[in-house]
Amino acid sequence: MLMKAQGTMKPADQDEGTPVSVKIRERIQAARKRFHANDNIAEFIEPGELEALLDEVEVKMRGVLQSLVIDTESDHNTSDTARRVAKMYVNEVFRGRYVKSPTVTEFPNAEHLNELMIVGPITVRSACSHHFCPVIGKVWIGVLPNEHTNVIGLSKYARLAEWIMGRPQIQEEAVIQLADLVMELTQPDGLAIVMQASHYCMAWRGVKDMDSLMINSVMRGAFLKDPNLRREFLALIPRKSSE
Secondary structure (H helix, E strand, O other), X not given: OHHHXXXXXXXXHHHHOXXXXXXXXXXXXXXXXXXXXXXXXXXXXXOOHHHHHHHHHHHHXXXXXXXXXXOOOOOOOOOOHHHHHHHHHHHHHOHHHHOOOOOOOEEOOOOOOOOOEEEEEEEEXXXXXXXXXXXXXXXXXXXXXXXXXXXXXXXXXXXXXXXXXXXXEOHHHHHHHHHHHHHHHHOOOEEEEEEEEEEHHXXXXXXXXXXXXXXEEXXXXXXXXXXXXXXXXXXXXXXXXXO
């Protein structure tokens, strides 16, 4: 009888010992969804699990520090580093992976606005997917509305950009994700986005070039078809060149 009791484990006991990251990953895989570095997985995280995930990342980060031969027990500077890094990743720099899209209040285009509107520069901060080094720059968003376009507050563009950039990103993909999101929310006749950023995977490591900038753009709708509109948008955004 004793051997039978020891060999029996309830499903709840099995679930209790399963890391929260495994539970979340299994839900994503069961739904046949991606969980790439720049994907949002908020819909698969249940209440209370984000805090548990933070605890799990802290434990794993402590193992990384040990493998780097850093004495976190007697070094007062690194004794809490694992916790700080876990909080930074989960609650700050990669928060855009784990929380739902910010609430955006939409208004009807009552005045039938149809002229070019530009929002920016919006300061954005991200991290490259390759080395987790900072990517810091500016974004400009140009919108050509129509009478059916949903109008959103100017600050909401910044919140949407922050949500998209708050994940490990590649700049070219980040701009496309932001364009897709703004198009879906506002349904304008045209959308243009330009991003200019410094990549610390070049400045901090590698070639250690402190001056290089990457500039890329996405054009949708009227901005693709009308070269005059495209030129007007590009002429109106002041960009800093690498001198």
